[in-house]
Amino acid sequence: MSERTIELEILRYDPEQDDAPHLQTYTVPYHEDWVVLDAINYVKDELDRTLSYRWSCHMAVCGSCGMVINGEPTLSCHAFLRDYPDRIRIEPLQNFPIERDLVVVMDDFIDKLGSVKPYIVAKEEKAVDDGEYLQTPAELARFKSFTACINCLLCYSACPQYALNEAFVGPAALALAHRYNLDSRDAGRSVREDVVASNPGIWECSFVGACSEVCPKSVDPAAAIQQVKIASTGDYFLDFLMPWKQK
Amino acid sequence: MSRRPFKQEPSKTGWWLKHPRYIRYMMREISAAFIGCYVLLLIVGLLRLSQGESAYNEFVAAAGGPAGFIFALITMLFAVYHTYTWFQVTPKAMPLVLAGKPVPGAAIVAAHWFGFFVASAALWLLGS
Numbered sequence: 001m002s003e004r005t006i007e008l009e010i011l012r013y014d015p016e017q018d019d020a021p022h023l024q025t026y027t028v029p030y031h032e033d034w035v036v037l038d039a040i041n042y043v044k045d046e047l048d049r050t051l052s053y054r055w056s057c058h059m060a061v062c063g064s065c066g067m068v069i070n071g072e073p074t075l076s077c078h079a080f081l082r083d084y085p086d087r088i089r090i091e092p093l094q095n096f097p098i099e100r101d102l103v104v105v106m107d108d109f110i111d112k113l114g115s116v117k118p119y120i121v122a123k124e125e126k127a128v129d130d131g132e133y134l135q136t137p138a139e140l141a142r143f144k145s146f147t148a149c150i151n152c153l154l155c156y157s158a159c160p161q162y163a164l165n166e167a168f169v170g171p172a173a174l175a176l177a178h179r180y181n182l183d184s185r186d187a188g189r190s191v192r193e194d195v196v197a198s199n200p201g202i203w204e205c206s207f208v209g210a211c212s213e214v215c216p217k218s219v220d221p222a223a224a225i226q227q228v229k230i231a232s233t234g235d236y237f238l239d240f241l242m243p244w245k246q247k
Numbered sequence: 248m249s250r251r252p253f254k255q256e257p258s259k260t261g262w263w264l265k266h267p268r269y270i271r272y273m274m275r276e277i278s279a280a281f282i283g284c285y286v287l288l289l290i291v292g293l294l295r296l297s298q299g300e301s302a303y304n305e306f307v308a309a310a311g312g313p314a315g316f317i318f319a320l321i322t323m324l325f326a327v328y329h330t331y332t333w334f335q336v337t338p339k340a341m342p343l344v345l346a347g348k349p350v351p352g353a354a355i356v357a358a359h360w361f362g363f364f365v366a367s368a369a370l371w372l373l374g375s
Contacts, residue, residue, distance in 0.1 A: 015252065015253070016249065016251070020253065021253060072266075097253060097254050098253040098255060105252045138347060160257070164257060164259065208269065208272045210266075210268055212339075222339060227339075227341075230341070
């Protein structure tokens with residue numbers, strides 16, 4: 001029985017041997033219910049154990065398996081072979097250094113994520129015995145869509161602004177900053193402002209909108225950044241008109 | 248084992264040709280250049296108007312020629328595209344909540360187009 005096959009062109013880079021990445025082609029069986037990650041796993045298990053890549057959950061939750069598939073930043077567990085031609089090019093996420101094969105160095109993102117303090121900065125710390133920080137469904141609805149980020153970095157790979165200017169804080173980190181700024185339990189907006197409302201923060205974004213188009217969790221970072229721009233402009237004029245007023 | 252990460256360098260000039268979404272973005276941005284030139288043309292028109300009737304008529308004749316018409320047409324297409332893209336993103340930048348419920352994005356966009364047509368009709372009536 002002749003089985004249908006497809007070809008994967010995978011970008012390979014071995015830091016111990018290669019000066020630059022190169023494409024290597026593998027022929028793998030086609031299965032209607034396989035995603036690109038299944039095909040890559042087949043390569044690793046059956047054809048070439050030296051291939052390096054990240055993955056974990058296989059269900060678009062962990063955010064590990066982001067790659068550029070036929071030019072589009074995509075979660076490889078979220079990309080069915082049946083939606084692609086018989087030759088698929090797989091490259092590591094753009095705009096990050098390649099550690100090896102499809103594995104990128106994400107230190108820059110991790111540092112930027114930390115810099116926006118993506119956690120609740122409470123006005124006053126409560127003792128555990130004093131109970132929970134309560135929140136109404138309406139208060140939750142204000143920021144809920146921005147909580148879905150899985151730090152998969154597809155948005156950074158798609159963002160031409162980040163590509164051209166490494167200092168840009170970037171879509172996911174800014175969206176998460178906005179998520180906490182909108183949280184009724186949080187009082188950290190002014191603490192985050194130094195990073196978020198700076199030039200490398202929101203003002204470096206020129207609203208290409210690619211981040212929101214590639215986001216697998218519909219977080220819409222572009223919307224978050226524009227909303228922060230408006231809020232930050234309001235802050236600026238308020239400071240100007242009422243300098244005595246503390247935020 | 249030594250680490251030697253390979254730095255991926257984006258093309259500084261050709262990056263926007265790599266994906267249709269980047270081309271759409273550049274078209275939106277470059278529309279400002281055409282609209283800016285058109286505004287300059289209007290300022291020149293005002294200047295010529297201040298210089299008297301014959302100067303203004305010369306300006307109108309020159310601007311109404313084939314080159315002027317093509318420039319005006321291109322500018323109008325860019326202006327329409329810019330308006331369309333601008334209105335499309337308004338629900339992202341200004342999400343509205345009315346009576347505890349989020350207003351659908353399509354309604355916010357439609358409200359902008361309504362305002363656009365009302366303002367255009369008002370200007371038309373003022374001018375006629």
